[in-house]
Amino acid sequence: DAGITQSPRHKVTETGTPVTLRCHQTENHRYMYWYRQDPGHGLRLIHYSYGVKDTDKGEVSDGYSVSRSKTEDFLLTLESATSSQTSVYFCANGRNTGELFFGEGSRLTVL
Amino acid sequence: DQQVKQNSPSLSVQEGRISILNCDYTNSMFDYFLWYKKYPAEGPTFLISISSIKDKNEDGRFTVFLNKSAKHLSLHIVPSQPGDSAVYFCAGTIKGGGSYIPTFGRGTSLIVHP
Numbered sequence: 402d403a404g405i406t407q408s409p410r411h412k413v414t415e416t417g418t419p420v421t422l423r424c425h426q427t428e429n430h431r432y433m434y435w436y437r438q439d440p441g442h443g444l445r446l447i448h449y450s451y452g453v454k455d456t457d458k459g460e461v462s463d464g465y466s467v468s469r470s471k472t473e474d475f476l477l478t479l480e481s482a483t484s485s486q487t488s489v490y491f492c493a494n495g496r497n498t499g500e501l502f503f504g505e506g507s508r509l510t511v512l
Numbered sequence: 513d514q515q516v517k518q519n520s521p522s523l524s525v526q527e528g529r530i531s532i533l534n535c536d537y538t539n540s541m542f543d544y545f546l547w548y549k550k551y552p553a554e555g556p557t558f559l560i561s562i563s564s565i566k567d568k569n570e571d572g573r574f575t576v577f578l579n580k581s582a583k584h585l586s587l588h589i590v591p592s593q594p595g596d597s598a599v600y601f602c603a604g605t606i607k608g609g610g611s612y613i614p615t616f617g618r619g620t621s622l623i624v625h626p
Contacts, residue, residue, distance in 0.1 A: 405555075436616075443518075443601060443618035444556065459613075491555055499544045499605035499612030503555030 404428050405504035407492050413510045420479040422507050424492030426472075432495055433475040435459075435467060437488040438506075444491065450475055482511040515539045516604050518617035525624050531589040533620050535602030538583065542604035544612060547576060547587050550599045550619070559600075560587070592624045 404427030414420055424433065435447040436459075446459030448467040456467050464486060466478045479486055489508050495501035517536045525531045535545075543564050548556040562569040562576045562585070569576050575588045589596055599619045605612040 432612075434613075441618060444603075444616040446613065446615070449613060460615075493555075495612075499546060499603075499614050500558050500561060501546075501548075501556075501614060502558065505555050506553075 405492055405494060405502060407490075407504040407507045409507060410505065411508045413512065414482055415512050416483055417481050420482050420509065420511075422477045422490055422492075422509070424475040424477070424504060426475075426494050428494070429472050430494040430496070431472070433469065434493045434495075434501060435465075435475070435477045436491045436493065436503075437461065438491060439488050447477065447490075479509075482509075484511050487511045513538070514617070515615050516602055516617040518600075518602055518620045520620050521618070522621040522623070525592045525622065527594055527624055527626050528591045531587075531592045531596065531622055531624065533587040533589075533600050533602070533622065535585045535587075535617055536583060537585070537604050539604060539606070539615075540583070541606050544605045545576070545578060545585050546603045546605065546614060547574075548601040548603065548616075549596075550601065556601060589622075592622075594624050594626050597622055597624045 406425045408423045434449040436444045445461045450456045450469040468476045489506045493501040493503045546561040547559040549559045550556040560574045578585045601619045602617040603614040605614045
Protein backbone atom coordinates (compact mmCIF):
# COMPACT_ATOMS: atom_id res chain seq x y z
CA ASP A 402 0.00 0.00 0.00
CA ALA A 403 1.57 3.25 -1.15
CA GLY A 404 -1.05 5.50 0.47
CA ILE A 405 -2.76 7.12 -2.53
CA THR A 406 -5.78 9.32 -1.88
CA GLN A 407 -7.80 10.77 -4.74
CA SER A 408 -10.31 13.60 -4.49
CA PRO A 409 -13.05 14.06 -5.35
CA ARG A 410 -14.12 10.44 -5.73
CA HIS A 411 -17.17 11.42 -7.76
CA LYS A 412 -17.90 14.57 -9.71
CA VAL A 413 -20.58 15.66 -12.15
CA THR A 414 -19.90 18.78 -14.14
CA GLU A 415 -21.03 20.56 -17.27
CA THR A 416 -19.28 20.88 -20.60
CA GLY A 417 -16.88 23.79 -20.70
CA THR A 418 -16.21 24.01 -16.98
CA PRO A 419 -12.74 23.53 -15.50
CA VAL A 420 -12.12 20.50 -13.32
CA THR A 421 -9.19 19.60 -11.09
CA LEU A 422 -8.60 16.16 -9.69
CA ARG A 423 -6.19 15.78 -6.83
CA CYS A 424 -3.90 12.93 -5.98
CA HIS A 425 -2.11 12.81 -2.65
CA GLN A 426 0.48 10.27 -1.55
CA THR A 427 1.61 9.70 2.00
CA GLU A 428 4.95 8.23 0.91
CA ASN A 429 7.61 10.15 -0.95
CA HIS A 430 7.59 8.22 -4.19
CA ARG A 431 9.25 10.13 -6.97
CA TYR A 432 7.04 8.75 -9.74
CA MET A 433 3.34 9.53 -10.08
CA TYR A 434 0.91 8.86 -12.91
CA TRP A 435 -2.58 9.71 -14.10
CA TYR A 436 -4.51 7.10 -16.09
CA ARG A 437 -8.04 6.99 -17.39
CA GLN A 438 -10.08 3.83 -17.72
CA ASP A 439 -12.79 3.49 -20.34
CA PRO A 440 -14.75 0.45 -21.50
CA GLY A 441 -12.93 -1.26 -24.35
CA HIS A 442 -9.80 0.81 -23.84
CA GLY A 443 -8.29 -0.43 -20.62
CA LEU A 444 -5.97 1.94 -18.78
CA ARG A 445 -4.46 4.75 -20.81
CA LEU A 446 -1.74 7.06 -19.56
CA ILE A 447 -2.59 10.77 -19.53
CA HIS A 448 0.47 12.32 -17.88
CA TYR A 449 3.18 11.24 -15.52
CA SER A 450 5.70 12.90 -13.24
CA TYR A 451 9.20 11.85 -12.28
CA GLY A 452 9.79 14.57 -9.72
CA VAL A 453 8.66 17.97 -8.49
CA LYS A 454 7.93 20.12 -11.54
CA ASP A 455 9.06 17.27 -13.82
CA THR A 456 6.18 15.98 -15.89
CA ASP A 457 5.65 14.46 -19.31
CA LYS A 458 2.78 13.53 -21.60
CA GLY A 459 1.22 10.14 -22.02
CA GLU A 460 -0.72 8.73 -24.95
CA VAL A 461 -3.98 10.65 -24.28
CA SER A 462 -2.76 14.00 -22.95
CA ASP A 463 -4.81 16.32 -25.19
CA GLY A 464 -7.18 18.44 -23.11
CA TYR A 465 -5.35 17.71 -19.86
CA SER A 466 -2.63 19.44 -17.89
CA VAL A 467 -0.86 18.44 -14.69
CA SER A 468 1.14 20.07 -11.97
CA ARG A 469 3.44 18.77 -9.26
CA SER A 470 4.57 21.51 -6.92
CA LYS A 471 5.18 19.11 -4.00
CA THR A 472 6.32 15.51 -3.91
CA GLU A 473 3.10 14.39 -2.28
CA ASP A 474 0.58 16.05 -4.62
CA PHE A 475 -0.12 15.50 -8.32
CA LEU A 476 -2.97 17.49 -9.82
CA LEU A 477 -4.80 16.74 -13.05
CA THR A 478 -6.68 19.64 -14.66
CA LEU A 479 -9.25 19.65 -17.42
CA GLU A 480 -9.27 23.30 -18.52
CA SER A 481 -12.60 22.99 -20.31
CA ALA A 482 -14.29 19.65 -19.76
CA THR A 483 -15.88 17.81 -22.68
CA SER A 484 -18.21 14.82 -22.72
CA SER A 485 -15.39 12.66 -24.13
CA GLN A 486 -13.58 13.18 -20.83
CA THR A 487 -16.28 11.34 -18.92
CA SER A 488 -14.26 8.52 -17.43
CA VAL A 489 -12.79 6.98 -14.33
CA TYR A 490 -9.45 8.53 -13.49
CA PHE A 491 -6.78 6.68 -11.56
CA CYS A 492 -3.72 8.13 -9.95
CA ALA A 493 -0.77 5.91 -9.19
CA ASN A 494 2.71 6.04 -7.75
CA GLY A 495 5.41 3.47 -7.79
CA ARG A 496 8.94 2.23 -7.83
CA ASN A 497 11.25 2.54 -10.76
CA THR A 498 10.71 -1.14 -11.54
CA GLY A 499 7.30 -0.26 -12.97
CA GLU A 500 5.18 -1.64 -10.12
CA LEU A 501 2.48 0.94 -9.74
CA PHE A 502 0.18 1.39 -6.77
CA PHE A 503 -3.18 2.87 -7.65
CA GLY A 504 -5.71 4.99 -5.84
CA GLU A 505 -9.37 4.08 -5.74
CA GLY A 506 -10.29 6.25 -8.68
CA SER A 507 -12.25 9.41 -9.40
CA ARG A 508 -15.39 9.02 -11.45
CA LEU A 509 -16.03 12.10 -13.59
CA THR A 510 -19.20 12.71 -15.55
CA VAL A 511 -19.31 15.62 -17.99
CA LEU A 512 -22.85 16.52 -19.08
CA ASP B 513 -1.47 1.08 -32.48
CA GLN B 514 -1.84 -1.20 -29.49
CA GLN B 515 1.52 -2.20 -28.09
CA VAL B 516 -0.04 -4.59 -25.58
CA LYS B 517 -2.94 -6.76 -26.67
CA GLN B 518 -5.26 -8.89 -24.64
CA ASN B 519 -7.36 -10.51 -27.32
CA SER B 520 -9.81 -12.27 -25.05
CA PRO B 521 -12.20 -9.78 -23.42
CA SER B 522 -13.54 -12.46 -21.11
CA LEU B 523 -12.80 -15.91 -19.74
CA SER B 524 -15.00 -18.27 -17.76
CA VAL B 525 -13.50 -21.06 -15.63
CA GLN B 526 -14.73 -23.58 -13.10
CA GLU B 527 -13.49 -23.30 -9.54
CA GLY B 528 -10.44 -25.48 -8.96
CA ARG B 529 -9.41 -25.51 -12.61
CA ILE B 530 -6.59 -23.58 -14.24
CA SER B 531 -7.15 -20.08 -15.60
CA ILE B 532 -4.85 -18.98 -18.41
CA LEU B 533 -4.87 -15.33 -19.41
CA ASN B 534 -2.92 -14.35 -22.48
CA CYS B 535 -1.16 -11.20 -23.57
CA ASP B 536 0.74 -10.30 -26.74
CA TYR B 537 3.00 -7.32 -27.27
CA THR B 538 4.62 -5.64 -30.22
CA ASN B 539 7.29 -3.46 -28.62
CA SER B 540 10.52 -5.44 -28.28
CA MET B 541 11.95 -2.63 -26.10
CA PHE B 542 9.80 -3.54 -23.10
CA ASP B 543 12.04 -4.18 -20.07
CA TYR B 544 9.51 -5.55 -17.68
CA PHE B 545 6.01 -7.02 -17.71
CA LEU B 546 3.35 -6.83 -15.05
CA TRP B 547 -0.09 -8.19 -14.31
CA TYR B 548 -2.71 -6.23 -12.41
CA LYS B 549 -6.03 -7.31 -11.01
CA LYS B 550 -9.02 -5.00 -10.71
CA TYR B 551 -12.28 -5.43 -8.86
CA PRO B 552 -15.26 -3.18 -9.67
CA ALA B 553 -15.14 0.27 -8.05
CA GLU B 554 -11.57 -0.27 -6.88
CA GLY B 555 -8.18 0.68 -8.23
CA PRO B 556 -6.02 -1.93 -9.97
CA THR B 557 -3.69 -3.86 -7.68
CA PHE B 558 -0.31 -5.26 -8.64
CA LEU B 559 -0.29 -9.04 -8.92
CA ILE B 560 2.94 -10.35 -10.37
CA SER B 561 5.75 -9.26 -12.67
CA ILE B 562 8.52 -10.66 -14.80
CA SER B 563 11.72 -9.20 -16.13
CA SER B 564 12.36 -9.43 -19.86
CA ILE B 565 15.48 -11.53 -19.14
CA LYS B 566 13.47 -14.30 -17.49
CA ASP B 567 10.93 -16.75 -18.84
CA LYS B 568 9.00 -17.64 -15.70
CA ASN B 569 8.06 -16.17 -12.37
CA GLU B 570 5.93 -17.85 -9.74
CA ASP B 571 4.14 -16.51 -6.69
CA GLY B 572 1.83 -18.91 -4.93
CA ARG B 573 -1.07 -19.78 -7.21
CA PHE B 574 0.07 -17.30 -9.85
CA THR B 575 2.71 -17.97 -12.50
CA VAL B 576 3.66 -15.73 -15.37
CA PHE B 577 5.40 -17.13 -18.44
CA LEU B 578 7.25 -15.01 -20.98
CA ASN B 579 8.07 -16.13 -24.52
CA LYS B 580 10.17 -13.34 -25.98
CA SER B 581 10.55 -14.87 -29.41
CA ALA B 582 6.76 -14.99 -29.76
CA LYS B 583 6.29 -11.68 -27.91
CA HIS B 584 3.76 -13.43 -25.72
CA LEU B 585 3.14 -13.76 -22.03
CA SER B 586 0.56 -15.61 -20.04
CA LEU B 587 -0.73 -15.65 -16.48
CA HIS B 588 -1.66 -19.01 -15.00
CA ILE B 589 -3.85 -19.22 -11.91
CA VAL B 590 -3.96 -22.65 -10.29
CA PRO B 591 -6.31 -23.54 -8.72
CA SER B 592 -8.80 -20.84 -9.64
CA GLN B 593 -11.05 -19.52 -6.88
CA PRO B 594 -14.26 -17.46 -7.05
CA GLY B 595 -12.40 -14.55 -5.43
CA ASP B 596 -10.15 -14.44 -8.48
CA SER B 597 -13.09 -13.13 -10.51
CA ALA B 598 -11.89 -9.71 -11.67
CA VAL B 599 -10.49 -7.87 -14.66
CA TYR B 600 -6.84 -8.65 -15.32
CA PHE B 601 -4.58 -6.18 -17.07
CA CYS B 602 -1.28 -7.02 -18.67
CA ALA B 603 1.32 -4.25 -18.98
CA GLY B 604 4.72 -3.78 -20.53
CA THR B 605 7.13 -1.09 -19.40
CA ILE B 606 9.85 1.01 -20.99
CA LYS B 607 12.15 3.22 -19.01
CA GLY B 608 11.65 6.88 -19.85
CA GLY B 609 12.41 10.13 -18.03
CA GLY B 610 13.99 8.17 -15.21
CA SER B 611 10.88 6.07 -14.66
CA TYR B 612 9.27 2.98 -16.04
CA ILE B 613 6.14 3.91 -17.99
CA PRO B 614 3.69 1.00 -18.11
CA THR B 615 1.52 0.50 -21.19
CA PHE B 616 -1.57 -1.52 -20.42
CA GLY B 617 -3.68 -3.88 -22.46
CA ARG B 618 -7.45 -3.58 -22.54
CA GLY B 619 -7.98 -6.24 -19.91
CA THR B 620 -9.57 -9.67 -19.65
CA SER B 621 -12.56 -10.24 -17.41
CA LEU B 622 -12.17 -13.54 -15.55
CA ILE B 623 -15.20 -15.23 -14.04
CA VAL B 624 -14.61 -18.22 -11.81
CA HIS B 625 -17.75 -20.26 -11.22
CA PRO B 626 -18.23 -22.12 -7.93
